[in-house]
Amino acid sequence: MTNLVSSILSFFSLETLDTRLHAPSNTERKQAIIARANPTSKWNTLEYKFYALVFIVTVPLMYKTAMDASNETNPNYPKFEHLLSQGWMFGRKVDNSDQQYRFFRNNIPMLFGMIVLHTCTRRVSNWAFQIKRRTSFDFIFGLGFLVVAHGTNCFKILLHIAINYIIGRYITNRKIAILVSWVYGISSLFLNDAVRNTPYGIGFLDNGYKGLVPRWDVFFNFTLLRMLSFNFDYLERKQKLSEDREKSAGTEMGGGVECLSLNLPPLDDRSRLTAPLPLSDYSIPNYIAYVLYTPLFIAGPVVTFNDFIYQSNYNQVSSVKNYKRTFIYFLRLVFCILVMEFLLHFMYVVAVSKTKAWQGDTPFQISMIGLFNLNLIWLKLLIPWRIFRFWSLLDGIDPPENMIRCMDNNYSALAFWRAWHRSYNRWVVRYIYVPLGGGGNYRIVNSLCVFSFVAVWHDIELKMLMWGWLVVIFLLPELGATMYFKRFQNQWWYNYLCGIGAVANIWMMMLANLFGFCLGKDGTLDLLSEMFGTVSGIEFFILSSGALFVGSQVMFELRESEMRRGVNVRC
Template identity: 60%
Template sequence: MDASNETNPNYYIYQGILSQGWIFGRKVDNSDNQYRFFRDNFVLLLGFVAIHKCLRIISKYLKISRLNFDLGFGVCFVFAVHGFNCFRILCHVSIAYGIARLLKNKPIIAQTLLWIYCVGTLFINDRYRLVKFSQVFDFLSFMDGFKGLIERWDVFFNFTLLRMLSFNIDFIRRYETIEHSNNDIPLTNIKTKAKISEEVTLSPNVPRITNNDVTSILTERERLDTPLPISDYSFKNYLSYLLYTPLYIVGPIITFNDFMYQSNHTLPSITFKRNLIYGLRLIFCFLVMEFILHYIYVVAVSKAKAWHNDTPFQISMIGFFNLNIIWLKLLIPWRLFRFWSLCDDIDPPENMIRCMDNNNSGLQFWRAWHRSFNKWVIRYIYVPLGGSKYRLLGSLAVFSFVAIWHDIELRLLFWGWAVVLFLLPEIVATKLVYPYRGNWWYRHLCALGAVVNIWMMMIANLFGFCLGKDGMVKLLTDMLTTFDGIIFFILSAVCLFIAAQVMFELRESEKRRGVNVKC
């Protein structure tokens, strides 16, 4: 607050960026473009949730199939949101579908071309998204008039891209399996004894899959790998999946196999009580974010680079709370759309399962941050490239794709490579010290390693998403070359060492309660 409020000498530089707020007459830092879109359209989004739920109830009464309703509502929604630009999206998804279908007998070539085209769409959209329909054909000029509620269709297409790849790669793999076995076994005929998730309790009213009197509920992992009949990979189901409204804008990401399973079988995790608690927690997180934006203007400070004569401690807090705001600005929309999906009887993965400040390991941090995306890249990039056998190659490929997927910027590509570089010391150190885990000093050595890890994670993310090159250079220069900076560095390292010990104990407490989320 001292580094970003009215009392700071640099306040005049960024006060014009601030907006009028609603908490005790204070201004609000609504300068983040991504979160401003969500915050300004929050009521509209809640209206879509209510309309969608009401129409779903009516469709059940009219006995309209779930997938047909998803397709119909999805088409109307995407046209309302993107206008005639939705035809650009339809063009991309149709080409990807065609590649998978035409080359299904050559799985390696099909997946290679699919990846080339789908990654290429990111560059195509970046370069040609402003090309008007009239520039292609004069008679299409009428399509330039209506661009929907969200003109930047290409931003949300990135999530559609992940679903495109999920559907088509799963189809190619399924077709290859059928070709080898010459046996297309539908899901309902598979005799599977699935373990019931420890997180849920079966209700008498919950639908079950019954195979020869064996009652089973598939776990999330089993839903990914359980084969579907090849007829399920139709163009209609493809569009129903891609345009599924609650998860269309920003996810969370759910694979096609999981989506199809849940469309036919309601999971026991879907309960009114759980949804209500989840909704109340969502409101609480939204209010926390509002309080921070009304009292800590660090986003505006970063945009205006207004840190002249600030101490290393102040600059580090500007960066640190920027990271917390980034975490919250992603968590809140993801939880809103997941809440919408839960109300619609589809349970996608939770994207943020641990507080950003409760992380001491780079590897574990990325498992908890955007968890559905993490699972997606592991399934479709990391494992096909050899998994842990070629960890460095897989990690470079994963973070290169993640960087390009976020935006076509060289800065983000450098960020992705820096993340991999910063993960290497943890991987090597873990292997070296693990044999000594029985010694009394092992925990404290890990805490020292955690301090280094936290610093490296903060530096990579502050450079990529908060302070940029100028702010990062100033912070490191002041911190390592001035007396006050060195004192700050030492004291902050002590604080992080203590925090790491607290994190270790929190995880031990979770294990004692039978919780192990591996992050």
């Protein structure tokens, strides 16, 4: 039994998701992490046995309540029944009413067919043509895939790609090149939103094949991240080589420092971000191969140019050749897909939220409609990202894992953003937050800049910009409380105080996301009205806050357990 539990815990551990989440190979760094953890596990204490009992009672009750609020037995069922489709699981109907996920779900077989085609084509090409550099294949296949995916709209994307390349390579002043890259990159988002359907004025282009994904501008946002990464990595490398030449008193390009780059040593994940590539690697074929890399083209995860070229042409990370690890990752992907299918077949919460069919429901039921809606949003993003990352791992490129925590395993707004869309978070930290000064004297201003870009990148709407600024404002109480109370971290009551803060944080994050993505204004106001305007609502608030407090204590100990293994992902 112990071995079975150990195997299950290992299967769902952080380390099986991404080698970046392993304990540091450096012994001193690993021991420093272990030293910060509580050396004594609390799992077998009476306190945590009580917490386990709360979980055993509460979690099934949450599922049952969400099902009761959205199934055939609910009086509101006729209001949303028309949004349901015939399912495949136990004769149940399925809630396939989310347009975004429906498109992806209906095309999963085709997507896996593309994975097989791409993987086999690379293997055959490598054997038949003895291709020495992977990027040669990626260049050709990427252009072909671009045409298949976006049809005649590919010319609009290629125009953006070309303009960005010219900016990065031919503006000689580094600071001006960076500024122009940012101005053009952000402007392209507004431009695409304004003219995405503007015709070319040429018959065969306007009336021709528009691709499998006609809305090319939606996925261009990820292309933009790769375009900017190429420019910034090139400019940084050019600057570094220039500084090295000055230090070496006249070493010429092509010798000295540049030649050392041709035989690159094994590098870890962080070192690959600034890999010492020769300038010849910042070429048009490599640029296009990177920007159009098929497994990650549609939605990422995002890998930087330096990291991609290093893995592609110099030293593929040995772990990606570990087919056992990739297979375990695939099994976790299948598990997530089955969980999603179970929820869509047994909880019709998306249809309920679309029709606002919660009249007469209790505060507990409305809150579970919202909570499981948020879980479905998390899953509908996680599943595509993991499919694309699995494809990339199978192909020999190891990008960062995007979702490393379950949505419900979060108690800190700051840590939540580190774990949500992690590769994008790493991108904005490297190219925006750190260049602006990071967490120094202007931390709040730098965070406002980061979330302003994040908001505009997601959608060209004022409400998204307001959302970005509100996120920063919501972070302030947590940052202030953390700085003030950290001095008491050795006190016996510190964890319980943090638990109270965590409960407040979780309520704030849930209400903000319920308002923005699930229940909307009406549903959120109905929930608050019921929760604080009725006796049953107040009882629910007290009991649910108690359950959240228990959950936060379990989350704390989960992270302590990771730190005792030398793992600290700071989220």
